[in-house]
Amino acid sequence: MAINKEFLKKFTKATEYAAYGASPFIGKGDKIAADRGAVDMMRKVLNKIAMKATIVIGEGEMDEAPMLHIGEKVGTDDGPEFDIAVDPLEGTTFTSKGLPNAFSVLAVTEKGNLLSAPDTYMEKIIIGSNLPKNLLDLDNSIEKNINLLAKAKNKKISELSACIMKRPRHEPIVKILEHLGVKINFITDGDIAGGLTVIGENPKNDIYLGTGGGPEGVIVAAALSCLGGQMQGRLILNEEEIIRARKLGITDLKKKYNIDEMVSGDIIFCASGVTSGDLAVGIKNFSDKFEVTSLVLHKSQRINKTITNTYKK
Numbered sequence: 001m002a003i004n005k006e007f008l009k010k011f012t013k014a015t016e017y018a019a020y021g022a023s024p025f026i027g028k029g030d031k032i033a034a035d036r037g038a039v040d041m042m043r044k045v046l047n048k049i050a051m052k053a054t055i056v057i058g059e060g061e062m063d064e065a066p067m068l069h070i071g072e073k074v075g076t077d078d079g080p081e082f083d084i085a086v087d088p089l090e091g092t093t094f095t096s097k098g099l100p101n102a103f104s105v106l107a108v109t110e111k112g113n114l115l116s117a118p119d120t121y122m123e124k125i126i127i128g129s130n131l132p133k134n135l136l137d138l139d140n141s142i143e144k145n146i147n148l149l150a151k152a153k154n155k156k157i158s159e160l161s162a163c164i165m166k167r168p169r170h171e172p173i174v175k176i177l178e179h180l181g182v183k184i185n186f187i188t189d190g191d192i193a194g195g196l197t198v199i200g201e202n203p204k205n206d207i208y209l210g211t212g213g214g215p216e217g218v219i220v221a222a223a224l225s226c227l228g229g230q231m232q233g234r235l236i237l238n239e240e241e242i243i244r245a246r247k248l249g250i251t252d253l254k255k256k257y258n259i260d261e262m263v264s265g266d267i268i269f270c271a272s273g274v275t276s277g278d279l280a281v282g283i284k285n286f287s288d289k290f291e292v293t294s295l296v297l298h299k300s301q302r303i304n305k306t307i308t309n310t311y312k313k
Helices: 006-025 031-046 092-097 142-152 168-180 191-198 214-227 239-247
Strands: 052-057 081-090 103-110 121-127 161-165 183-187 207-213 230-236 267-273 289-298 303-312
Touching: 006 031, 006 081, 006 092, 006 103, 006 267, 006 289, 006 303, 031 081, 031 092, 031 103, 052 214, 081 191, 081 214, 103 214, 121 191, 121 214, 142 168, 142 207, 161 168, 161 191, 168 183, 168 207, 183 191, 191 207, 191 214, 207 214, 214 230, 214 267, 214 289
Parallel strands: 052 081, 161 183, 161 207
Antiparallel strands: 081 103, 103 267, 121 207, 121 230, 267 289, 289 303
């Protein structure tokens, strides 16, 4: 079954208004207010859509997030059933500091087609399209994965670029990549945007690897499913997180997830820019209107485009 194409506009409006809700706080040093502004606006728009939808990835569990929490029902309670993953403001710190790559994002599938990942860490390895299926594996050594990738892309290892989040936990990976001669492009935050830098005819990076957010991993998988990339992810769980994961229906705690095990069926993905970055141009506020740019994907319709809309305030 495909999601009716009319829903693409409706879901895009949710991320557009979330970006607008965060925009007054760009560069103001208050990431909590920025996040709240995005959440309030996104929820308001989602609740006007004729659907029965459940937030399966959101701001956290109900006891720690008052709105858009995991399990929250949104929509008018009349219409098709959807599962939705939301990150109303990816890059709260970027927004508060006025830095690039802050955006609002959501992914939508029909009910039951989206992995409900707990708010925990996930090991990730992401590569682009037009490569042999299941090329890389989290259980391979870094050296083996890099050699396989170089061979598949017909490149020298020294011609490869890797995106990795700058964190102390990644120092062992960085040392190996440096030893191999791989160029490293560090990011400070924002592993959704980072993960998608491997996509395109001339991608910024050949591989994204390291440990980032589990929910963000599922959202990236939704976009990659539309764009043709490859990903493997594995949740990293402590004792408390194991309990939460089991409540969400996860039984194999050491499972390596490929894209089609995190997200399946038809998919809508929308990302609207708050500050300019790799996915979209930042929001432009005028006295009586705002202009917002979004990357929109709809798998069944083969839609992959960047759109700009203007709304009256």
